[in-house]
Amino acid sequence: MNSPFTPEVKPVDFGDIVRRVTERLGPQAERAGLKLKLDIPPGLPKGLADEGRLEQVLVNLLRNAIKFTPPGGMVTISTKVQDSSILVTVADTGIGISADDLPRIFERFYKADRARAGSGTGLGLAIAKHIVEAHGGNIWAESTEGSGSVFRFTVPTAARS
Numbered sequence: 001m002n003s004p005f006t007p008e009v010k011p012v013d014f015g016d017i018v019r020r021v022t023e024r025l026g027p028q029a030e031r032a033g034l035k036l037k038l039d040i041p042p043g044l045p046k047g048l049a050d051e052g053r054l055e056q057v058l059v060n061l062l063r064n065a066i067k068f069t070p071p072g073g074m075v076t077i078s079t080k081v082q083d084s085s086i087l088v089t090v091a092d093t094g095i096g097i098s099a100d101d102l103p104r105i106f107e108r109f110y111k112a113d114r115a116r117a118g119s120g121t122g123l124g125l126a127i128a129k130h131i132v133e134a135h136g137g138n139i140w141a142e143s144t145e146g147s148g149s150v151f152r153f154t155v156p157t158a159a160r161s
């Protein structure tokens with residue numbers, strides 16, 4: 001994962017990607033007793049992205065949100081434009097991440113709490129970071145232990161023609 005890769009980018013509708021991924025993982029969220037909420041403004045400019053890879057980033061974030069949020073909770077995915085980037089936010093009302101763990105969660109194989117983290121390998125966020133950075137974007141997280149986490153990433157917008 002240290003080798004850089006060049007994503008095959010083209011103008012992509014992030015609203016479409018978010019809708020596709022939430023359709024795919026919707027049943028899983030429902031089984032987990034969670035509400036999924038989308039906030040995609042109309043007229044969002046397109047992002048310059050490799051669609052398949054970007055989908056992978058969202059799947060990894062959404063799977064985590066579902067895995068680490070107890071029943072009755074909510075996961076919100078929103079998109080907006082900020083400067084010349086699309087900003088995507090995945091917020092949950094789950095168990096959160098301690099201040100000690102937070103700086104390390106994007107490392108390969110890092111799991112904050114092995115007992116609760118279940119069967120994952122600890123790679124989902126490392127892969128997400130790798131993909132986002134290959135697009136020239138950033139990814140980061142904020143969290144309050146016990147009340148939830150917010151993951152955000154940016155990807156450059158496509159120049160409007």
Ligand SMILES: Nc1ncnc2c1ncn2[C@@H]1O[C@H](COP(=O)(O)OP(=O)(O)OP(=O)(O)O)[C@@H](O)[C@H]1O
Pocket residue numbers: 060064065068092094095096097105110111112113117119120121122123124125126149
């Ligand atoms: N939304 C979240 N809420 C609470 N903790 C999280 C959340 N997302 C990630 N984490 C913490 O960060 C760790 C790393 O996440 P990552 O997605 O890389 O690995 P994983 O989910 O454990 O395994 P994998 O994604 O490979 O199946 C998790 O094990 C968990 O401790």
Ligand SMILES: [Mg+2]
Pocket residue numbers: 060063064120123124125
């Ligand atoms: Mg994961």
